[in-house]
Amino acid sequence: MRVLLVRPTASGGLAAHVDQELALLESAGRRVAEAPVRIRERPSPRHDAATVTALRRIVRGAGEPVAVHAHGLRAGALAALAVPRRGGHRLVVTLHNRTVGGVPARAIGAALLRLLARRADTVLAVSPDLAEDARRAGARDVRHAVIPAPRRPEEVGEQRSASAGSGAREATGPGTPVALVALVIARLAPQKGLHDLLDAAALLRGEEVRILVAGDGPLERDLAARISAEDLPVDLLGRRQDVPDLLRRADLVLSAARWEGQPVALQEALLAGRAIVATDAGGTRWVTGTAAHLVPVGDAEALAAAVSTLRAPLARRRAETASRRRARELPRAEDLLAQLEEILAPAPRRW
Structure with a gap:
């Protein structure tokens, strides 16, 4: 199965997480690519419609089932509109942030969450409150998103230097x-x-x-x-x-x-x-x-x-x-890869 990543306009930890996912899937020999679309932070009817059309064209033109992994609320909602419900395609959405702002912004956020929750095969959440929101919105399969701990080349924390502080x-x-x-x-x-x-x-x-x-x-x-x-x-x-x-x-x-x-x-x-x-x-x-x-x-x-x-x-x-x-208990890169492989290309059910 091919994997298509859909990322929002973001930097920092979210961008690093998507970069890590891409690198891990490539290193594991999976066929993975980023969707050539730009998900804006704020709604834009014209731009969003073009994004949905582009994603739908990519998925339908693949000639085989595609696992679409969208990161963020807006990316997930647009992907939900684009991914056909037939043809063996999968939709996975990772929720990274809460919707903030006034009543209109929160209402739009709730509507987008209901849309993606009811169409996604799996929703990953980076926090318990996001997971509960997804369940209340109708998501069938909600899981704790694995976010690997950073690893540094030097050993830190085992021994403090004499001049610590x-x-x-x-x-x-x-x-x-x-x-x-x-x-x-x-x-x-x-x-x-x-x-x-x-x-x-x-x-x-x-x-x-x-x-x-x-x-x-x-x-x-x-x-x-x-x-x-x-x-x-x-x-x-x-x-x-x-x-x-x-x-x-x-x-x-x-x-x-x-x-x-x-x-x-x-x-x-x-x-x-x-x-x-x-x-x-x-x-x-x-x-x-x-x-x-x-x-x-x-x-x-x-x-x-x-x-x-x-x-x-x-x-x-x-x-x-x-x-x-x-x-010593924090998740590592291999834990993220194991989760990705399980949800993006699940083993067939045995009856």
């Missing part, structure tokens, strides 16, 4: 005494709960805790202004290429996200053996298991209290041990 602390300024360094790896966007993070930072003021935020995004100026005005113990580091080094030097990794799929940053934290404090958002628990100290979304007091408990070296060592143990 020094490099990250230098980023806070020469001579600044810091007892605990908390690292946040996040795009500076509303989804990441960064104003909740600053609320927690205000509560931690005076406790010798410094929070370093690696990432950039649309909220950078707003966050910087608040940090300055309130004299918060937070440093915005901007986009960084040395995340492994920052992880090695940090005492813990912190996430205040309001929603997540399966956050790569927390996978990296587990692999680095860092203690983790995070909000129980989206698919975070699917990633961390019981290794992280999870608190309710939007609860700055609980976030600050959890960080405070990790000032105790013994508590931190226990959390680091839990992270290393969980890291």
Whole structure:
């Protein structure tokens, strides 16, 4: 069976996931190609109609059954309109994000979800809430999407260097005494709960805790202004290429996200053996298991209290041990390939 990938206009983790799927299927000798279409972020009746026509032409012209794997809500809905219900074709859709915005945007999102859910053979979801939404929308076969953990060439987290913490602390300024360094790896966007993070930072003021935020995004100026005005113990580091080094030097990794799929940053934290404090958002628990100290979304007091408990070296060592143990359980590339092969070309049923 041929495989046709349909990807939305996206970057970051979603784009990397599709790239990895393409590479894995090619390395396994599968006939796989990307659909030559561009799925826009917002509806465009003319462009969307052309996309459906192009996808339908590709599938019908294949001369054999095609497994179409669409990533994202809009890509999945357009593919659902394009893939014929006869001819042995399959449609698999991976849901990566929640629909956000006002009432009209959410209503459109719900309609698209119902469309793809009722036509897809399998829906993969990156978080429990997306899986439940798909089931309620009528999807017959909903599964947990396998998102492999990143692998780095260097070993991280097994042993901390004797100078652990020094490099990250230098980023806070020469001579600044810091007892605990908390690292946040996040795009500076509303989804990441960064104003909740600053609320927690205000509560931690005076406790010798410094929070370093690696990432950039649309909220950078707003966050910087608040940090300055309130004299918060937070440093915005901007986009960084040395995340492994920052992880090695940090005492813990912190996430205040309001929603997540399966956050790569927390996978990296587990692999680095860092203690983790995070909000129980989206698919975070699917990633961390019981290794992280999870608190309710939007609860700055609980976030600050959890960080405070990790000032105790013994508590931190226990959390680091839990992270290393969980890291050994994270899915690998071969697990993703096994899932893809099962859902894109399932074995025939035996009666």
